[in-house]
Amino acid sequence: MSSIELMFENIYxxxxxxxxxxxxxxYTTGNxxxxxxxxxxxxxxxxxxKLKELYEKYEDDTAEEILEIIREEQRKSSTSPDWEQKLINLVFEKTNLLDNVxxxxxxxLKQHRHLSAHPVLNELDILFMPTKENARSHIRNMLEGLLVKSPIFSKDVFDFFMEDIAENQEYFPKKExxxxxxxxxxxxxxxFNKNLEEKVFKALWKFVFRKEDDDGEQFKNNRVINYRVLxxxxxxxxxxxxxxxxxxTSYFSxxxxxxxxxxxxxxxxxxxxxxFNLLEDHSKQLIKEKVKTKYSFQIKSHFLYDNPVEHFKELSIALHKERYDYSPYRLEYLITPPQIKFLEELSNSHNCSEEFFDFIIEHHCYSGSFDEAxxxxxxxxxxxLDKFSRGNIIELxxxxxxxxxxFNRSAAESDNTKIKRYADKKLGKKFNYSKYENLKFSDINSNK
Structure with a gap:
């Protein structure tokens, strides 16, 4: 089945x-x-x-206004086709049913239709004959751009979309x-067409990033679902x-x-x-200053650096500190499982898993208490453990x-033994562990 026939089945x-x-x-018979x-x-x-559906189903006043204008045009002159162009113009200007393209x-299409339907006396071929390619192009353009699409979004019906996602958000938990x-x-x-997509995206951006809780309950209550849709x-x-x-840029900044x-x-x-690089400088500076105020912000702020490798280096400096009392190290912030998952995915997508492993090993090794450890x-x-390289294991x-x-915590021997099981695979069973004099291991053979 051709693409035209497939789209024909989806005409709204x-x-x-x-x-x-x-x-x-x-078309198929060559006419x-x-x-x-x-x-x-x-x-x-x-x-x-589609205008009728917008009015009857969604009470769209714009649609009814256009229809009434066209009815009046037809009453004035029932035989004139001028109302057709006026209809197209009004739909384009006042709704989202048509975009520029x-x-x-x-x-x-109208030009070819006019030449095909009306004789031109000073031409050799009085009636224009579209080629197969002309006809196919017009048919595809109208199917893709208009005929298969729902009328649901005129300018007034945009509110229907926003209300719908707000009212039904409880049916779509965060993880779904x-x-x-x-x-x-x-x-x-x-x-969606391009115009409508831009309108919805801009509105959601405004509701999520610009409107504060004090601006209204709807912004506070719907911020999460609006962000998810965005x-x-x-x-x-x-x-x-x-x-x-x-x-x-100015709008989005x-x-x-x-x-x-x-x-x-x-x-x-x-x-x-x-x-981030698309935003204006004043917004970039605001974000940079805000990032400094929370470690949870800093963990995600890889976009401030040339690459994630630099981000991991700066994050290590920010979170891992020397200590002055019973422990040689301290953690400024204890990283959470979702944050670890985020950094892992970041390293995978940017091909820097080694830097991620270095960071989480250092995070463990800088633990400042038994509980943190x-x-x-x-x-x-x-x-x-099963992903660590030879170098990672030695570092650990x-x-x-x-x-x-x-090495002094109660779970040390048990956890060290877990490490050794993997270390033996990477380092070899003949590896000399004696230089790590503070590490105790259980008998691996008896703890399978």
């Missing part, structure tokens, strides 16, 4: 689909002139059907972004939305100084490389041997 309105069958029949003439009529009908494609994306795609995204949109169409940010807004902004910038072993060491053994908060 039942009556449009019925009329389009005549276009398809004419390209008839196909073009009928296609233009189908486009006009489809716009009317589709509007231009309709204009081009895949289900949320499926819902949004089947109900909304597949009907990130889903960006992930789906990163190239186009990246370009929109680039072309509207307006962000609140409030911590909750900044936190969401840092999450976004940490997830999508390159966006227990926690960092569980979070940073045990899950990654040396670090434990030097820090009394690691």
């Amino acid at each position: 309105h039942k009556k449009t689909k019925e009329y389009f069958e005549e276009v398809l029949d004419s 390209y002139r008839s196909a073009v003439v009928m296609l233009y009529s189908v486009v006009v009908c489809d716009l009317v059907y 589709v509007n231009e494609n309709i204009r081009h 972004d895949d289900n949320l994306e499926k819902y949004l795609d089947t109900k909304y995204f597949k009907y 990130t889903i949109m960006f992930k789906r169409n990163r190239v186009n939305l990246f370009q929109i940010i680039k072309e509207n 307006q962000i609140s100084r409030n911590n909750i807004n900044i936190e969401k902004m840092i999450d976004f910038l940490a997830t999508y490389d390159g966006v 227990d926690i960092t072993f569980m979070r940073c060491i045990e899950p990654y 053994l040396s670090g434990i041997n030097y820090n009394n908060q690691l």
Whole structure:
């Protein structure tokens, strides 16, 4: 089945689909002139059907206003076709049913339709004959740009989208972004055109990053779901939305100084490389200053550096300090499992896993208490033992041997034995462990 036939099956309105069958029949039998003439009529009908649905189903006043203007035009002159162009102009100007590209494609279709339907006396061929390629191009453009799309988003119906995601957010728990994306795609995204996508993305950006809790309960209560929808949109169409940010730098650089807004902004910038560099300098400086105020911000702020390797170096300096009392080291901040997962994914995506392993080993080795050592072993060491290189293992053994908060804790012998099981594989069973005089191991053969 051809792409045109596949799109034909997805035409949104039942009556449009019925009329389009005549276009398809004419095209497949080689009657390209008839196909073009009928296609233009189908486009006009489809716009009317969609305006009616917007008004009847969503009480869209803009749609009703356009329909009333067209009714008045037809009352003035029932035989004049001028209302058709007025309809197209009003739909383009006042709704999101047509974007610039589709509007231009309709204009081009109308020209060919006019030449195909009206004789030109001073031409050798009185009636224009579109080629197969002409007809196919017009048909594809109208199917893709208009006929298969839902009318759900005029300018007024935008509120319907925002209300829907707010009212239904409880059905999509935080960890179920895949289900949320499926819902949004089947109900909304597949009907988006470029203009509408930009409008929705800009609005969500404003609600998440600029509106503060004091601006209204709706911004406070819906910030999380709005952020999730924003990130889903960006992930789906990163190239186009990246370009929109680039072309509207001033708009996207307006962000609140409030911590909750900044936190969401840092999450976004940490997830999508390159966006930070698009912002204006005043926003960059604000973010840089805010990052300094929380270690949780610093952990995600790799976008401030040329590459993640530099980020890991700076993070080590910030979190790992020398100590002056019972332990040679101290941790400024105890990194959490989600933060470790974030750094692991960052290292995987930027091919710097070795730097990640160095960091988490150092984080464990800088533990300033028995409790910290227990926690960092569980979070940073045990899950990654099978991934550590020979160099990582030696670094870990040396670090434990030097820090009394690691080798003197009650779980030390048990945990050291777990390390040795993996170390024997990487270092060999003949490796000399005697230089790590503070490390105790259980009999591995009796602790399988």
